[in-house]
Amino acid sequence: MSLRDRFLADPFIIEEDDREHDDTKLKQPPVTRKEMWSYYLYYNGDNGYTMFSYIPNILQSLAYRAGINPDTGAPCDMNDTLAPCNISWAGGSMIPVASMMLYVQAISFSIQFLLFTTFGSLADYGRWNRDILLLATIIGCAAQIIPIVLVNNDGSGWGGMMAINIVALISYGTSLVFYGAAFPVLSDNLPAVRHATTDPSLSREEKLAVSEKWRNYVSAWSTIFSNIGFLVMTGVLSGASFYPWYNGDVLGNDPLYNYISTVVCGGYWILNAIPYFIFRPRGRSGPPLPKGSNHLTIGWKSIFVAFREIRKLKYLFLYIFSYFMFSDAVNTTNQMISIVQGEITQFSAQQVTIMNLVSAVTSIIGCFFFLWLSRRFGVKTKTNLLIILFLSGIVAVWGCFGIGLDNFGIKTTWELWAFYAWTGLFTAPIWAWQQTMLAELVPKGKENLFFGLFGVVNKASSWIGPVVIGAITEHTSNLWKGWPFILGLFIIAFALVCLIDVEKAKKQVEEYQKVHPMPDQESMEDDDSLYHGQRHQQEQEQRHELSDKTAVATTSSDSEKYEISP
Template sequence: MSLRDHFFADPFTLHSKDSNGNDLEEEDPIKATVVNQQPPATKMELWGYYLYYNGNNGFTVFSFLPNILQYLAFRSGHNPDTGGPCDIQNALTPCNVRWPSASGSVPVSSMMLYVQSISFSVQFLLFTSFGSLADYGRWNRYILLTATIIACTTQIIPVALVNDDGSNWGVMMAIFIVGLISYGTTLVFYGAAFPTLSDNLPVVRQARASANLSFKESETVVEKWRNHVSAISTTWSNIGFLILTAVLAGPGFIPWGANGMLGDAPVYNFICTAVCGGFWVINAIPYFMFQPSGRQGPPLPPGESHWTVGWKSIFQALREARKLRYLFMYIFSYFMFSDAVSTINTMITIITGEVTNFSALQSTLFGLVTAITSILGCVLFLYITKTFGVSTKTNLLIIVGLTSVIPLWGCFGISMNNFGFKTTWELWAQAAWSGLFTAPIWAWQQTMLAELTPKGKENLFFGLFGIVNKASSWIGPVVVGAISQSTSNVWMGWPFVLGLFLAATVIVLFIDVDAAKQELAEYEKSINTVGGNSIEHLQEKVDP
């Protein structure tokens, strides 16, 4: 299949026969009954889904909002060495802010890390307890809509603090925490909507209902179009990121003040985050407008409660640990490198604000570089995989190894004043490096998980994977925040992040993929008997 066919294939064009000559138009009544439980996807629903991710690209959450919080905290804080106000013109000088601790204050960098930890820990509790709601009824739509409204609001309302002298930095902190939680919620429930939408594309529904396709053949079609929708939606997220950085970069060069530019003025952060929020609102509307009213999951199983079904799923997954040791080894390694990547993003955001004196223009330009290189990085590793037949494990090791260069680089900043993310040119290089080698992590870690997960248990283990992601995301910021608080130097946290990468790499090295597949075969054989009937026998009832 050509690149053009891959990206622009039409799931709404039906064919009478498949590539093997099977008649696709003849329906099996039993299969059709199952398929027709959901309404077919429309072009407007699919494009609405793509556009939603175009707006929900996470740009402001990791750039402008933290910039604003740091800026206001610096205006309110004090220099612990002199007792006077913080030097807003030199953000690399010490600056503490009020905090419920033994000393009564912590460095601004520590406060930023603790804020991230608070938001991630709240997300962990919410998703563990209520993440399963996405699978039932219309809860996915209601929660996604509510979270989207809250997230967009938190991106727009900071503009009200544009002239604040720092006295309301606590208000901005609350806005940021709510923004992070609602943003994380949108990602979880947006992702949960994807399988149902993909499975109800016309070509997929035709294959699922066909009387002449076996279960395996129809599942091949399902998998193909799931991959297609996933790839295109991710591409649209990067396109939205690229559009915003390109649009916002231009006005940043408008002359502003005495011999300055708008992009270097604090007001630019407030303008940009409001634009990002508005961009998300515009892109989110079509999805909620054109989603069919009948698009919903099944009712909650008898005897189950919305309050407990999430925790039951976790305990069910953990009970399988001894039978699937390589899978759980990988989940443990993911726990560490996911935590490391999250901490890198937070630390780079803090360091960028300090090195550039909270210049929103610089953050925008760095984001533009990362947006472009992220696309290039994913394409590069996909090309390597297809051209040279590199395994998923090898690709993941390469990507994690190259990403670990970032904390290694940062370690030099502990003792050096002009190297180790202490200069603007290094931040330019980091933006490009992160796009090329960090962005592909999320694609290949999911592929690795898919290779190690038993068939029929995907939802169970991918759900556990998502919970591990949120559980790990607060540990690194807490540890680095404590290190930063005790040393008044955020660069002292880099060795800890580097250690996480090294430990994760060692664990992945010891994962024997061939042995793991043998484990899967034995495990699947053990569960493929239901009430004395083999799964094959049960499928024959559906595929006569």
């Protein structure tokens, strides 16, 4: 599908023909324009911006107000946020605030891993999707608005804010899971797809091609709307940060700005979410749970099946393991930076907002650059991935200098600006290319299984790095000593990708398919029942990891496709 068709085609315009099309036998109601655009609007509001910016900023600043400098025994100095600062933790022990922040991230992601692996099937099957998404939306919006009550807190409320932070991250992650799970059902019930599904003259392959085309279309537009929401929020809040405030200062330099921003982001999510719950028909639901399955075990069974199958595919196993490493490296890098930037900027929400605006712009440029590189010079997927891994790993090398230096090693404001520009240009595209790489290594008919495993790996790796770095910081009182660990993850990931021989991997896949041929399917409706929302969930979560919502992350390669497969 050309770039023009990808964005400007209309799934509600159907070419008339003389053949009979009876879509009354299809189980799902047809999608209306109002439902489709409300679906896009939801993602516009649920852009995740405040979850990784203002809310952690508020928690960290409150913890500093309640903390004690271990060197002097005096309260932490808010004017010297680079000085050591410890806070009481479980059992009454004192740990660095940085360790607490990392442990909070680890707790939230480990809970998400257990919840989504155990109950993720509720998103894919039956009628639970809408109700759970509504509940997650209400909790997520409330978690963004409630912190305003702590605006004048002396730091004693940091424990409550920590709980709010964890709840906010879990509810946000839940919203992505259940929003993503609605995607295949919605796209496959667009008028153009239903028309093709009920066309007796089309072959199964032709029907799949039509469905694939419009799944790409819906995915691209939903991602664009998330990017629009991110850009709107960063743009509006960046402008508001320069509003004149007390004593000739601006609003962005007042701690109140953090709290106002969370309320604005929460309100923006509410306004964009309401239309979806109004225009989504009650009859819209996922397929029934497969016979012999139950919601408590189906997620874990799919993981065991995937690992059992992956042993027969050497290069796919290497790639999954390398992905675990660089996913952990990138996720932990972002969490490290969120802590460092609070200390360096003294929790200035204005600087964080504008930095994120820079990241949003540079990430779009970066994705287009690697797309141009691949098409202009024929750079292969593996080569692009290695380039991105290498350039992303430079951040970890850079951070290592901070172990022994005070003025270099991501320890100054100008370095933060450089980091946001660098990761936007050279790390943001990683999510598109790793998806493409996986598509080249997965056997036909096993896409759902292994993309689902990909989503599980992403969740599983999101808490390991923070725990390790938190422990290192706790025992050394130096957050920067965690950078060598992150560098090691990048090196291992890079080395494993180097070991992958794509051509041999494809031959291995061919041999696998001879033994495990893809079975036929009776209808498009049967295909729907086998589609797992985990794949789209994982793609959406990755788009938010860097807070760099790029409009081309999904469309950066023609080989990145949504497929319906058994």
